[in-house]
Every structure is written in structure tokens, then in C-alpha cells.
Amino acid sequence: MNGKQQAVDEGCASSFDGGDVASLAESRLFARTAEGDRAAIAEVWRANRRWIAAVLVAHAPRQADVDDLLQEVAATLVSKCHHVRDASSLRGWLRMVAVNAARMAARSASIERRSLRVMAQMKPAILRKEPPETLSAANEEMREQLSRIPPLYAEPLILQSMRGLSQRQIAELLDVPETTIETRLARARRMLRQAVAEVEEGRGNEATQKIGATL
Amino acid sequence: MSDHHHSDHAPDNSFTSDQDLLLVRAVAGDLDALDEIRQQGAANPQLIDELAMWQFDELRLARLGRQLDACADRAEISDERRFFGRSPRLGWAVAAAIAIAWIGQAFLPRSPEQRVSVAGIGGAMESADDAFDKYIERAREEGLVRGDVAPPTLVGSRELGDGRGFEVIVVRQIIERRIAPEMYRAARTGESGMMRPKVIRPRTDLVQ
Numbered sequence: 001m002n003g004k005q006q007a008v009d010e011g012c013a014s015s016f017d018g019g020d021v022a023s024l025a026e027s028r029l030f031a032r033t034a035e036g037d038r039a040a041i042a043e044v045w046r047a048n049r050r051w052i053a054a055v056l057v058a059h060a061p062r063q064a065d066v067d068d069l070l071q072e073v074a075a076t077l078v079s080k081c082h083h084v085r086d087a088s089s090l091r092g093w094l095r096m097v098a099v100n101a102a103r104m105a106a107r108s109a110s111i112e113r114r115s116l117r118v119m120a121q122m123k124p125a126i127l128r129k130e131p132p133e134t135l136s137a138a139n140e141e142m143r144e145q146l147s148r149i150p151p152l153y154a155e156p157l158i159l160q161s162m163r164g165l166s167q168r169q170i171a172e173l174l175d176v177p178e179t180t181i182e183t184r185l186a187r188a189r190r191m192l193r194q195a196v197a198e199v200e201e202g203r204g205n206e207a208t209q210k211i212g213a214t215l
Numbered sequence: 216m217s218d219h220h221h222s223d224h225a226p227d228n229s230f231t232s233d234q235d236l237l238l239v240r241a242v243a244g245d246l247d248a249l250d251e252i253r254q255q256g257a258a259n260p261q262l263i264d265e266l267a268m269w270q271f272d273e274l275r276l277a278r279l280g281r282q283l284d285a286c287a288d289r290a291e292i293s294d295e296r297r298f299f300g301r302s303p304r305l306g307w308a309v310a311a312a313i314a315i316a317w318i319g320q321a322f323l324p325r326s327p328e329q330r331v332s333v334a335g336i337g338g339a340m341e342s343a344d345d346a347f348d349k350y351i352e353r354a355r356e357e358g359l360v361r362g363d364v365a366p367p368t369l370v371g372s373r374e375l376g377d378g379r380g381f382e383v384i385v386v387r388q389i390i391e392r393r394i395a396p397e398m399y400r401a402a403r404t405g406e407s408g409m410m411r412p413k414v415i416r417p418r419t420d421l422v423q
Contacts, residue, residue: 042292053287054280066283070290078292139279146279160243161273162280167243186235189242192272 030087041081045074048091051163051173052098058155059102062147072101091173145195153188156181234262242269354391361390 032040049070056069076097084093146154156174159165167185171178240248256263354360367385374381399412 038292045290045292049287049290050284053283053290057283066286067289070287074290074292136282138275139282142275142279158276158280161276162283182236182239183231186231186239189239189269189272190231190235193268196268196272 026090027087030084030090033081033090034084036082041078044081044090045077048094049074051159051165052094054158054163055095055098055155056102057143057146057162058158059099059151060105062143064102064105069098069101069105073098076101092175095173141199145192145199148195148198149188149191153184153191156184157188157192160185234265238266238269241266242273351389359391359393361392 029040029043033044052073053066053070056064056066056073060066060069073094077094080097081090084090146158149157156167156170159170159173160167165173167178167181171181174181237248237251241252252262252266256266351360367387370384370386372381372383397417398415400415401410402413403410
């Protein structure tokens, strides 16, 4: 990754600050994007892809491949960005594209699960799934715990903790009052605590059972 | 996660305690909230423990976030090859690449050996694709087809599974122009008010 690109990536959280200079630059970039300027579209993508990944994690099923979903959102940006009315609605539009991609993945996962259940009755051998290739065990566990939180609450939490967005920025992106975001964050963190406690309790029970079996 | 369906604008009626709101502000780095927790923590040590656990969660989330950033940074638009044919699985990108290749082949001029004569139709119509090409060519000459024929749109694809290749389903769109001596529109007629087609004929004064 070159220095300029890294600066764009690292600055994606600050690009939410709607100062006059930032807005003017965004408007110019948007105008080029709407005209189909490939370099401008790529720049818009680089500036937004990290928070888009966060939105995908909040809405997609845990087993969904975020890489694939990002590609879907990127493809939609390339092919349909001219539908966006103005620069100010671009982020909202991108978020909806990401949410829709994640929901489609959820539907596909549900269909896949049903198909696998049917296939399991015929050929159990084909059920063996490959282990996830990217996430470390700790992160996998974190994502599993996040998956227990409804997207309504998980999304602001992920945007704040993983992308460093402020409550105001999240409120603008989700188009809801800031106080609502604060309430959802509190609920999300409480749910996460509960999910962690359940996992730890499960481990405790497992350990007790193992000890019981050895005695 | 997506098993839960909530609207973004749904009212959040669930109970949230003041203590949780204070912890949210503290974890986000609000110094006033941290001071408040310190003061309350003197009488309620459990609150300090709670803050420690929430901060631990924050660290774990940040760690997952770093991994997610790396994942996001791999998704690059400017790299055409990666963008259109990246996935090792048979996902949309591969399907699109296959469709592009197939579409490219479909529009290549065919050699005489590949042409199959269809009895009774004559030498000019050797195959369905040839017939289609000939129709477009003739229709353009007669002014029936307007502009260029749009490239086929990919609807779906699947591997045939027997080694023969992939089945690709596409939609081809042709914009045609026709002259109709009369048209119909639906209109209510009689007391019953039933909808019936009514003939509309062209105005002759425009012709004069």
C-alpha cells in the first residue's frame, strides 16, 4: 500500500467530519465519480471501504466471507454510483448497499443451511466444511459473540469500536438521533457482556464435565 | 446476526440504565464520565469492575477491527484483474468473468465449418446465432432495430458438473421500431362502466 492510499484509509473516519473544506473536496470527488471517472470511484471506495466492512460484519451472518461481500459492494459502486443524487447521500447509499449485500448473504446462508440439512441425510461426507482461513481464534470468538447481538445494536458498536466513529458520525450515517445511538451502544455493550458471560459459563460447564469424567 | 430483523428507525423502548450510559461515555473516552465512575466506585466497587470489563471488550473489538481493516484494504477497485476475477470460489465474480468470455465468443464471426445447415430454411440460415445476426442486420436496414444491440445481461450461471463447462443465462435486449395503423386504449363503456379496449386511429389532418 502506498503512502497516499494509507492516508486515505486512515483518514476514513475523519472524512466523516463535514467541514466546509472536506465537503467541497467531497463534492468535487463525487462529481467526478458520477461522471464515471474510474480513479475517482477508486478513491471514493478507498475512503469508505473500512467502515463498509464494519457495517457488513454487523449485518452479515458470521460465516459470511467479508472479502466477497466487499467485492459485491464495490461492484455496485462501480456500476450504479450514477444513481446517487448528491455527495451528501453517498455514504447513506453505500451503507444501504452494504446492508442489502449482508442480508442477501444471510438469506443465502439460510438456504445453504437448509440444503446441507437435506444433503446430510443422503451424504454426510460432503458436510465437512473448510475452517475459516483468515480470522485468528480470538477474533473468531469475538465475531461469534458479536453475532449474538441484533444488527440494530451491533452496527453502532462496531462502527464506534472498530472504526472509531463518534456517536454524532454514527447518528448521521444511520440517520437517527444521537441519543438513540447512545442508548443502542449501551444496550449493545450490555448484550456483548452477556454473550461473553455465556461463553465463559459454557467453558466452565465443559471443564466441570471433563473433571467429572476423569474422576 | 441477520436472523434478527430490526428497522433502523424502530423506537428503542428497551430499558437502559443510567449506569450503562455512563459506562458507554467512559469507554468512549469521556473524562467527565470517567471521573464520575471513580467517585461512584468508592461506594460501589462493582462499577469499577464493570468498567474494566467493558474496556477489555473495547480492546478485543479494536483487535478485530484491525483485522477487518486489513481485509477491507485488500478489496481494491483499481485492480481490474482482482476486481473481476478474484474469488477462488464460484461466486459472482467468476460468473461474470465466464459470462464475459462467453459473450465474447458468441459475438465472434463463425467459421464455415461451424455452420450447420437447417433443411428448408436455405443456405443463409445456418444456425440460431446466424439467424439472429442476419435478423439484426436486415432489421437495421429496414429501420426496425434502433441503435446498437445492448450487450447481453448476465442472469445467472452454474457449473454443469460433467466437465462440459458452464451454463450461462443471459438476457438480450433489442429496441425495435414498428409502425402500427391503429392502437387501443382501455376505456370505461356503457352504464356498467366495464373496461373495454377502444380503437385509436391516427389523425388524418396531420398527414395532409
